[in-house]
Amino acid sequence: MALRGCLRVGPGLLRAAGPRGPPARGTCAGGRVSGGGEGPGSQPASLPRAGKGALSRLSPALALQPPSFGFLFDVDGVLVRGSQAVPAARLAFQRLADSSGRLRVPVVFLTNAGNCLRSAKARELSQALGLQVSPEQVILSHSPLRLFSQFHHKCMLVAGQGPVEENAQNLGFKHVVTIEALRKAYPLLDMVDQSRRPRELPPPTTGFPTIEGVILFGEPVRWETSLQLIIDVLLSNGNPGAELQDIPYPHLPVLACNMDLLWMAEAKMPRFGHGTFLLCLENIYKKVTGRELKYEALIGKPSTVTYRYAEYLVKEQAEKRGWKSPIQRLYAVGDNPMSDVYGANLYNNYLKSAQQNQVQAGLKRNPQAASEDHLELRKDCNSSVESCESILVCTGVYRHSTDVPSKREERATETVFHGHRDFCFDPSLVEASYIVQDVNDAVQLAFEKENWS
Amino acid sequence: MALRGCLRVGPGLLRAAGPRGPPARGTCAGGRVSGGGEGPGSQPASLPRAGKGALSRLSPALALQPPSFGFLFDVDGVLVRGSQAVPAARLAFQRLADSSGRLRVPVVFLTNAGNCLRSAKARELSQALGLQVSPEQVILSHSPLRLFSQFHHKCMLVAGQGPVEENAQNLGFKHVVTIEALRKAYPLLDMVDQSRRPRELPPPTTGFPTIEGVILFGEPVRWETSLQLIIDVLLSNGNPGAELQDIPYPHLPVLACNMDLLWMAEAKMPRFGHGTFLLCLENIYKKVTGRELKYEALIGKPSTVTYRYAEYLVKEQAEKRGWKSPIQRLYAVGDNPMSDVYGANLYNNYLKSAQQNQVQAGLKRNPQAASEDHLELRKDCNSSVESCESILVCTGVYRHSTDVPSKREERATETVFHGHRDFCFDPSLVEASYIVQDVNDAVQLAFEKENWS
Numbered sequence: 001m002a003l004r005g006c007l008r009v010g011p012g013l014l015r016a017a018g019p020r021g022p023p024a025r026g027t028c029a030g031g032r033v034s035g036g037g038e039g040p041g042s043q044p045a046s047l048p049r050a051g052k053g054a055l056s057r058l059s060p061a062l063a064l065q066p067p068s069f070g071f072l073f074d075v076d077g078v079l080v081r082g083s084q085a086v087p088a089a090r091l092a093f094q095r096l097a098d099s100s101g102r103l104r105v106p107v108v109f110l111t112n113a114g115n116c117l118r119s120a121k122a123r124e125l126s127q128a129l130g131l132q133v134s135p136e137q138v139i140l141s142h143s144p145l146r147l148f149s150q151f152h153h154k155c156m157l158v159a160g161q162g163p164v165e166e167n168a169q170n171l172g173f174k175h176v177v178t179i180e181a182l183r184k185a186y187p188l189l190d191m192v193d194q195s196r197r198p199r200e201l202p203p204p205t206t207g208f209p210t211i212e213g214v215i216l217f218g219e220p221v222r223w224e225t226s227l228q229l230i231i232d233v234l235l236s237n238g239n240p241g242a243e244l245q246d247i248p249y250p251h252l253p254v255l256a257c258n259m260d261l262l263w264m265a266e267a268k269m270p271r272f273g274h275g276t277f278l279l280c281l282e283n284i285y286k287k288v289t290g291r292e293l294k295y296e297a298l299i300g301k302p303s304t305v306t307y308r309y310a311e312y313l314v315k316e317q318a319e320k321r322g323w324k325s326p327i328q329r330l331y332a333v334g335d336n337p338m339s340d341v342y343g344a345n346l347y348n349n350y351l352k353s354a355q356q357n358q359v360q361a362g363l364k365r366n367p368q369a370a371s372e373d374h375l376e377l378r379k380d381c382n383s384s385v386e387s388c389e390s391i392l393v394c395t396g397v398y399r400h401s402t403d404v405p406s407k408r409e410e411r412a413t414e415t416v417f418h419g420h421r422d423f424c425f426d427p428s429l430v431e432a433s434y435i436v437q438d439v440n441d442a443v444q445l446a447f448e449k450e451n452w453s
Numbered sequence: 454m455a456l457r458g459c460l461r462v463g464p465g466l467l468r469a470a471g472p473r474g475p476p477a478r479g480t481c482a483g484g485r486v487s488g489g490g491e492g493p494g495s496q497p498a499s500l501p502r503a504g505k506g507a508l509s510r511l512s513p514a515l516a517l518q519p520p521s522f523g524f525l526f527d528v529d530g531v532l533v534r535g536s537q538a539v540p541a542a543r544l545a546f547q548r549l550a551d552s553s554g555r556l557r558v559p560v561v562f563l564t565n566a567g568n569c570l571r572s573a574k575a576r577e578l579s580q581a582l583g584l585q586v587s588p589e590q591v592i593l594s595h596s597p598l599r600l601f602s603q604f605h606h607k608c609m610l611v612a613g614q615g616p617v618e619e620n621a622q623n624l625g626f627k628h629v630v631t632i633e634a635l636r637k638a639y640p641l642l643d644m645v646d647q648s649r650r651p652r653e654l655p656p657p658t659t660g661f662p663t664i665e666g667v668i669l670f671g672e673p674v675r676w677e678t679s680l681q682l683i684i685d686v687l688l689s690n691g692n693p694g695a696e697l698q699d700i701p702y703p704h705l706p707v708l709a710c711n712m713d714l715l716w717m718a719e720a721k722m723p724r725f726g727h728g729t730f731l732l733c734l735e736n737i738y739k740k741v742t743g744r745e746l747k748y749e750a751l752i753g754k755p756s757t758v759t760y761r762y763a764e765y766l767v768k769e770q771a772e773k774r775g776w777k778s779p780i781q782r783l784y785a786v787g788d789n790p791m792s793d794v795y796g797a798n799l800y801n802n803y804l805k806s807a808q809q810n811q812v813q814a815g816l817k818r819n820p821q822a823a824s825e826d827h828l829e830l831r832k833d834c835n836s837s838v839e840s841c842e843s844i845l846v847c848t849g850v851y852r853h854s855t856d857v858p859s860k861r862e863e864r865a866t867e868t869v870f871h872g873h874r875d876f877c878f879d880p881s882l883v884e885a886s887y888i889v890q891d892v893n894d895a896v897q898l899a900f901e902k903e904n905w906s
Contacts, residue, residue, distance in 0.1 A: 082644070084654065115647060161647060188720040191535070193674040194568060194614060201537065201719060221646040223676040223733075228725050235722065243721040261740060266654060267641040268696040269688065272681050272737075279740055280676075280733040284725075287714060287732055290869035416743035 066323035069450050070106035070314035070330055071096075071443070072307075072344070072388075075113065075125070077264035077335030077396015078439050084266060085128040086395050088438035093129045095443050101131045105452075106317040106327065108310050109133065112258040112300045112339060114141040114218035114274070115162035117170075136313065141258035141274075141300030142217055144309045145171045148255065148297065155209045157182060157233055159226045160217030167217060177211060179226050182233075186241050189232055192224040204241070211238035213296070216256040216281075219274045227281055231288065247289050253296035259420040260301075260339050264396035275420060282421060298422060302343025304350050307332075311385055326384035331446040333439055335396025337430040338419040344390035345429045351385060391442040392432035519776035522903050523559035523767035523783055524549075524896070525760070525797070525841075528566065528578070530717035530788030530849015531892050537719060538581040539848050541891035546582045548896050554584045558905075559770040559780065561763050562586065565711040565753045565792060567594035567671035567727070568615035570623075589766065594711035594727075594753030595670055597762045598624045601708065601750065608662045610635060610686055612679045613670030620670060630664060632679050635686075639694050642685055645677040657694070664691035666749070669709040669734075672727045680734055684741065700742050706749035712873040713754075713792050717849035728873060735874060751875060755796025757803050760785075764838055779837035784899040786892055788849025790883040791872040797843035798882045804838060844895040845885035 073079060079089040098104050109125060118135040125133040152172040158164045159179050168176045183190050185208045187198045211233050220226040232240035234251040260273035285293040300306055315327055332347075334340020392398055417425040436442050447453060526532060532542040551557050562578060571588040578586040605625040611617045612632050621629045636643050638661045640651045664686050673679040685693035687704040709731055715723035738746040753759055768780055785800075787793020845851055870878040889895050900906060 082641070082650070083652070186720075188535075188718065189724075191718050191720070191724045192672050192676075195674075197535070199536070219645050219677065221648075221677070222674065223645075223680075224672065224674070224725065224730075227676075227729075227733075231725075232722060241721070244723075265641065265644050267639075267644070268694070269685060270697075271642075271644040272677065272684075276680075276737055276740075277677075279736055280680075283732055283736040284729055287729075287871070288869070416741070418740070 066325040067105040067318070067450075067452070068325040068328045069446065069452075070108065070318070070327050071446070072108050072110040072310050072314070072330055072332040073439070074301075074332075074334035074336070074340045074396075075109055075111040075121075078333055078393055079109075079125070080128050081264055081396070082266035086438065088395065088440035089128065090130055092438075092440040092443045093131055095440065095447070097131055103131075106314040106321075106323075107137060108313045108317075109138045110301065110306070110310050110332070111139070112141040112260045112263075112273070114167075114257050114300070115160050115164075116140070117163055117167065118143070137317070139306065139310055139313065140167075141306075142167060142171065142215075144299045144305050145173075145215070145255065145257065145297075147305070151213055151215075151253065151255065154212040155238075157211045157214045157230070158217060159214070159220050159230060161220050162218075164217050168215065173215070175209070177209065179220065179229055182208075182211075182229050182240070183225060186232075189229055189240055190225045192228065193222070208241075211240075211252065213253040213255065216254065216274070216278065218258055219272065219277045223277060223280065226277075227284060230281060231284055234285065234293075235289070247291075249289070249291055250294060254293065255297045256295050256299070258300040259298055259423075260336065261418045261420075262336075262397060264335060270397050275418075278420070295422065298420065301334075301339045302346055302419075302423065304343075304347055307343060307347035307350075307388065315384075328384055328386050329450070330385060330388040331391055331442070332388055333391045333393060333442040335393050335398050337392060337398055337432065338417075341390040341392055341432045342419060342423070342429045344388050344433075345431075348388040348390075351388060355386065389433040389446075391445065392435045393438050393442055394435070395438050519778040520558040520771070520903075520905070521778040521781045522899065522905075523561065523771070523780050524899070525561050525563040525763050525767070525783055525785040526892070527754075527785075527787035527789070527793045527849075528562055528564040528574075531786055531846055532562075532578065533581050534717060534849065535719040539891065541848065541893035542581065543583055545891075545893040545896045546584055548893065548900070550584055556584075559767040559774075559776075560590060561766045561770075562591045563754065563759070563763050563785070564592070565594045565713045565716075565726070567620075567710050567753070568613050568617075569593070570616055570620065571596070590770070592759065592763055592766065593620075594759075595620060595624065595668075597752050597758050598626075598668070598708065598710065600758070600762075604666055604668075604706065604708065607665040608691075610664045610667045610683070611670060612667070612673050612683060614673050615671075617670050621668065626668070628662070630662065632673065632682055635661075635664075635682050635693070636678060639682075639685075642682055642693055643678045645681065646675070661694075664693075664705065666706040666708065669707065669727070669731065671711055672725065672730045676730060676733065679730075680737060683734060684737055687738065687746075688742070700744075702742070702744055703747060707746065708750045709748050709752070711753040712751055712876075713789065714871045714873075715789075715850060717788060723850050728871075731873070748875065751873065754787075754792045755799055755872075755876065757796075757800055760796060760800035760803075760841065768837075781837055781839050782903070783838060783841040784844055784895070785841055786844045786846060786895040788846050788851050790845060790851055790885065791870075794843040794845055794885045795872060795876070795882045797841045797886075798884075801841040801843075804841060808839065842886040842899075844898065845888045846891050846895055847888070848891050 077086075079086055096103055096105060096107065109121070111121065113121060118138045118140055121138045121140065122133045122135045125138070149172060153174055155175045155177060156168065156173055157177050157179070158168050158173075160167075165176055165178060185205050187202045191197055214230055214233060216230075229240065234254075235244060235247055236242050237248045238252055256274075256278055258274040259278060261275035261279070262270035263273045265271050282293045285291070297305075311327075311330065314330065318325075318327055330344075330347075332340060332344035334344070419425060419430075434442075434445055436445055530539075532539055549556055549558060549560065562574070564574065566574065571591045571593055574591045574593065575586045575588045578591070602625065606627055608628045608630060609621065609626055610630050610632070611621050611626075613620075618629055618631060638658050640655045644650055667683055667686060669683075682693065687707075688697060688700055689695050690701045691705055709727075711727040712731060713726035714728035714732070716726045718724050735746045738744070750758075764780075764783065767783065771778075771780055783797075783800075785793060785797035787797070872878060872883075887895075887898055889898055
């Protein structure tokens with residue numbers, strides 16, 4: 001199966017605008033758990049009505065047939081919190097693995113983390129879950145950048161922390177400049193930290209390459225430095241030592257990975273994610289220039305291209321294991337309504353829309369319909385997946401309320417949109433198909449739905 | 454002269470909203486220099502018409518009488534750029550000083566810098582200008598905080614860099630917690646920098662005091678740390694280790710000093726100032742909570758309380774020198790239209806309004822008029838100052854254009870508002886009374902207007 005062939009992506013999708021039509025989630029009514037179950041160890045009082053009904057009609061049986069479904073697991077707030085494993089995670093993976101520790105269904109770890117290598121994340125997960133996770137099972141927020149070959153030969157400024165250069169090179173980028181290298185080349189730009197300012201006027205910078213684009217891998221350290229230098233690069237068209245002339249617009253292409261505003265670590269309140277850094281960058285650019293910062297691509301959850309990539313990896317696993325049943329259903333388990341639930345629902349809509357287009361294409365060749373579908377499904381791809389169901393857990397960012405908020409303040413908080421600026425807020429997209437207490441319950445629920453044990 | 458008595462400030466002014474009525478700058482028509490004079494060493498082609506007319510009517514004479522005017526000099530972009538003195542600054546101070554190096558007119562250095570002590574800034578200026586500057590001549594952005602005695606006994610979180618604690622203590626704050634101390638007390642909060650995350654789960658924090666307010670002195674280093682911890686404190690009502698309950702609103706009081714978005718150092722493009730940090734904080738708070746971050750006070754230029762304080766210091770100097778003429782006119786020399794010009798014009802409006810109220814008060818006691826005037830002038834203050842004229846120089850942030858912008862993009866850039874969110878954009882407030890090339894020309898202009906040599 002050729003990845004590039006499967007993932008022909010149009011620019012509209014890569015810029016990751018919100019959904020273009022009403023959501024098509026009629027098959028799986030979602031809802032929030034109401035009443036009880038607030039404590040960390042307690043179970044939710046009830047499953048959504050549709051879910052309960054569906055489950056009551058199924059009688060679990062031994063799984064002799066190959067799986068026709070797969071899991072997409074978020075990591076932070078679902079399997080781990082900071083460096084600590086969530087207790088239910090080990091139980092879930094005992095359920096998922098056979099007696100020899102091999103997974104019985106395809107599993108992809110779909111995280112918006114990006115300041116690390118896939119191999120490092122796989123090692124972390126192996127340790128936390130007590131079974132072998134391979135790098136090929138891990139999708140980091142930047143993983144789909146390998147598809148952006150039009151930038152692979154350009155001189156790209158990269159921001160983030162950890163092995164940013166190595167990540168960029170692994171993804172195919174040949175000519176990369178780090179924030180630190182840019183800072184050293186132009187010592188007069190980074191002036192916030194008084195102790196790092198140059199003591200003497202440095203000689204003019206010569207011979208430094210012109211930057212042609214920016215990749216935002218993840219939240220950097222010293223935000224003031226990255227924010228200043230990225231703004232300088234955008235305002236100067238890639239030559240930040242030059243005198244400010246007319247501000248170029250559209251500005252140089254910006255590719256951003258991971259737009260999560262918040263994530264859940266060990267602290268009791270959520271922590272800033274890369275989305276918070278992007279929010280700062282967008283607002284500074286807008287304040288200084290009066291114009292909107294535009295992204296050439298916004299990838300990672302909830303963007304559809306990331307889920308498309310996850311589907312590809314799920315199928316690849318099934319193929320490698322020799323499981324012949326086509327994968328028909330995906331279960332996306334996450335703790336963040338704006339990232340995991342929104343992304344799964346958006347992808348589910350995409351799948352429904354793609355199926356409809358395929359049917360229409362079979363009846364009549366309609367080029368207009370094809371161009372509206374930004375992520376084209378090639379004939380050589382096995383487009384067997386029919387649905388992507390969202391399962392929200394309560395061990396991370398999301399905590400379900402016990403009752404309807406009574407105070408005005410609480411209602412205001414409930415309706416605050418934590419998604420990215422470029423994703424429209426559609427309340428139905430943050431409604432999970434199911435809400436359960438933890439990842440072990442999520443796996444149990446999916447197994448029951450699949451009549452699997 | 455009792456400072457506290459002179460500076461009775463109402464909360465409306467301290468929150469530093471924009472002007473409440475149309476500007477009253479009829480006496481001094483302002484205008485931008487048009488044509489020529491773009492190069493760094495060149496002179497502006499012409500002064501505004503009113504200025505030229507006024508000058509032509511005056512014949513300079515030897516100054517035997519004591520001065521009835523004073524100067525407010527901005528520092529960065531006017532007297533220095535980064536660590537380098539602007540060449541015209543020494544010439545200007547040769548003009549201002551007598552043969553023994555003593556100033557012949559009152560001079561206050563009115564800078565929005567805040568990450569230093571007044572004594573350190575005075576030493577820097579002494580070195581750059583070649584004459585003795587005393588700390589009493591320096592107003593840093595936070596200097597008016599000594600008036601906020603209602604917070605002096607509260608537990609205040611302080612953000613900034615340099616001698617933040619010492620500054621707070623010098624200003625009268627008795628109970629101060631730094632960002633670093635808060636970070637150490639709650640090691641799970643600051644999670645952006647992977648290398649600084651705790652390796653093991655720390656014991657719960659006990660005994661740390663509840664924060665009762667926040668002072669933002671100036672731009673800190675590691676913005677992500679300060680942004681996260683300040684947001685945590687506001688969301689938790691001062692107990693950032695606690696579980697997130699209802700978000701308190703109004704939140705704890707926030708006092709912010711220096712709202713300059715940009716400032717001019719040695720680099721060819723402007724650098725981020727504390728206003729850029731505030732912009733990030735405001736937008737993160739808004740995104741996370743859905744509500745506006747409110748300031749209990751926004752001080753430093755262009756807030757009126759800062760100019761009121763400057764007027765007080767100018768008069769104090771004149772008194773100490775034994776100059777008997779009342780100070781009637783202030784000349785505010787700066788490079789930043791949104792800070793120096795806006796502030797001087799706003800203060801000029803305030804002076805006109807105060808004069809009018811005094812006249813009205815003489816005719817009839819009107820309590821309503823007095824309550825509208827947020828900065829009350831006491832009888833024991835010498836309210837002699839009639840005007841505050843803004844003189845814009847071209848050695849810093851502002852560069853005057855040679856002609857009317859022809860392209861649409863340029864026009865858009867010209868109209869971008871770089872002022873703070875809480876100050877309304879009134880185009881007349883950013884129009885300087887005069888535009889000159891540098892600070893030496895500014896002093897010469899004022900001397901000619903005052904018939905002084």
